[in-house]
Amino acid sequence: MNLNNIYKKNGLIALVIILLTVSGCTKFVDVPSPIDQIPSDLAFGSDTKAASAVRALYGIMVGSTGVFTTTLAYSGAVQISMGLSADEIMNTSVTNVFNEFYTNSISAANGKSSGDIWGSIYNLIFNANSIIENVEKSTGITAAGKKQFLAEAKFIRAANYFYLINIYGDVPMPLTSDYRTNANLPKVGKEVIYNLILDDLKYAVANLGPAYLGTQRLRANKYAANALLARVYLYKEDWVNAEIQASEVIDVAGKTVYDMETDLKKTFLTSSKEVILQLQQPGSNLYTYDGFNFVPSIATNAPQYQITDKLFQSFETGDLRKTEWIKTVTLTIGGVTKNYSYPYKYKLNGGTGTTRTESNVFLRLSEVYLIRAEARAHQNKLSDAISDLDVIRKRSGISLISVTKPNATQSELLDLTAHERFVELFIEYGHRWMDLKRTGTADEVLKDKPNWRPEAKLYPIPLDDINKNPFLKQSPGYN
Template sequence: MINRHIITAIAGSLLFVAAGCKKSLDQPVLGTYQAGNYFTSVANANAAVNAAYVPLTFTDAFANEIWVLGDVASDDAVKGGLPGDQADIDNIDKFNILTSNSAVEAVWGRYYDGVSKANFVLSGLTPANTAIPDATKATLNGQAKFLRAYYYFMLTNSYGDIPLRLTVATADNLQAPAVPQAQIYAQIEKDCTDAAAALPLSWTGADLGRATKGAALTLLAKTYLFEGKYAMAAQTAQQVEALGIYNLTAKFTDNFTASTKNNTEAIFSIWHTAGLSPKQGNALNQAFAPRGPLNGYGFFQPTQSLVDNFEKNPAGVVDPRLDYTVGRAGHPYFDSPFDPSWTATGYVTKKQIQPLSEIPAATKGDGNLNVEALRFADLLLIEAEALNEAGNSAAALAPLNKIRKRARESYLYDNTLTGFGTVPAGLLPDITTTSQAQLRDIIRRERRSELALEFGRFFDIIRYGSTYAMAALRDQPNFNFTTNKFFPIPQSERSTNKLLGK
């Protein structure tokens, strides 16, 4: 039997946040470790868990292209950038997708790398390991199970039926068949349940920033929603609310502003910090920023369809989330005047972007913003949708209207808004209908506005079904629901995994 080895590639220190808390995680140097001999100290065990967070990060915007699969493939964004630059992203947008597509390859490789790192932890922290105290093992394994569940959630929603790898990859088990998505979801459910039981509500001291019970339960609720297990999704979302530690921020923008990124709405966020070596900053800040003096690459441009999704009151005052989310003519782009030549759609994204006063053009690719992976607003919308689909439409109104109230009350907290101090009449009023069909459409629209450009729209479109998807993507003639509801398993996997069955 070949000895089991793993290559653990870790550079410097990873910085990330969960539940709104900052954490610096020290990493070991690059090395090769025999699995049976590595987990001999708490320091080694912590380092292995820390490594499992690394694939979440966006220190290279084109190494973690979940933004391409999650939003450029949708009706919310197009590639942008220069014609011909990153052509495979444009091929995603146009649904001309080969198995060799670089974005398809990148997400597969990166997120399975996360699975592998989580499996390494779980393989080393078994009951037989007496070098690590049981209580420590429990929380480290809880983190690993949460991370594995998160990676698999993104993988199965991107690719559908995929290999389920639960052990460290070796020469003996690299070949693995694709299993039904239901089996992947079942594993996600188990991992989230186990993680929620093992993880604390919060961390203190040097451990601030790791995955928590709330993060595991939120991912579990989202998984139930995507499976159509609506009663369980609602119940689990309510468990998170009952923890009593998460709240919507007063200002929507607090979730996308560096100085307020540690807040009560952040359930699990991917932390980035500028100015470190090796680099740990958010590279999306440059990839998505306009070209020219702002030193961006101009990718990820919002669509007119997304802009039109934001509601207006009878006097024409638009949902303030529009201008928090999208840069457009007639409105400043942070501390720069908007230039229509920046974009082919008329719009640029503001999420994941910082003003030049915070990150100058010379270091544009080293941003300081987190990427919100799970936030309380998402949880409330999960609860609202699940309650409505489970036949309890009246109960769905409360979580839905919390989202709308926060949005319209931006006028009470943001003194940059014209008319600050008074909510415009008729803007984002509370929803009162209990018609399931009407409420379904309202919740879907609300979800699109609230979570716009947060890398999940395409997955929502697909789970809403063929009729919705074909309407949403009607401007993409190549889109076929049956063919394109999942991205193809990449050629690299097809070439090496002869048991794949695809």
């Protein structure tokens, strides 16, 4: 999906949503003027209207707004592609549209990479830039409103840039909504983009309040910004700041806001105490795209994606995560009887209504504990790291490190943390794929995968963008 087309065609999705809401129209053709002529003073003339634009950003992240895009975006494409690229899942059929990710032979013309991932992420970045620009210059939004809306837009921009550089490496970094400027941008180094991400998240931490807006955790608060900032510091190997930001969530918010769910059936529910931020699919669908993609709609059908033997065997005896978050069924297909195991963190794969029980969990408390455990281990705070890991292990029903290995070395604790991240965060927003790359273990762990080569750690820049932007160069190994 060419960036120029993204900027021209998808750029003002949020503004269209506002206009439809304000005018009461129910059809796109009822909008009285072209979207590129919507005056910003209409779309950002008050706190109420600006809030609609910001809420729309979260909806676009789910990937099905019903306006311009029906792509999966974060609601499936990231989990599936990166899960297949790593060692979490495998596809049942070689005709599956994501098969190139499993075989690590992604074409630069691959539609899932160019549209559902690259295109969707840049679309969100463009919309965030547009909101930032228009909120800053608005004369109708209150000072408090400006701080809130800018902080949320920057949080979402940071989140999307984080995924973009961890999937594709060096990429263009548009900072405006001017598609003429953005269309021919060259690549920018990851460290430059990381600096923007840090600035955006620091602004979000400073300007978002601790309370959630609304009755559910569907818009970022201060602690969501702390959690994502902790992750960014972890990836940059800034162990001190990773621990500080994680502690803001764990110790400052404490159990008054978040707590680990002892019943693993509740972890991914909308009522979960562990949730820091959820993404709720717009419309009336009660299911998440994770549930839709991973849970077979017909009980006798083979699942599209199976848990790898490696992941299945990585769970320790008695680990409740294996029994609650993975479902195994025995099926006879084509005269062959075999067991199929598939992700079961989300249980619903269909249904419509008004009361949702599941929404995609974008940030949750257990990841923050694992971030702090790793950061502490790197600082040789070994007993503190053990305490954090044991919070996860205790609720998972397995032995505590403080009992079985209280004198674990730094190296052993880092290995234990990597293990816990594998079995805790599997098939959630590409954690495993990105963990293998950031820790330098991808080549060794994935060496036996089909077509593996070191260059496969980055996805190719979409061919359409390469052809239309003379300043954009392809990733190594894809020319």
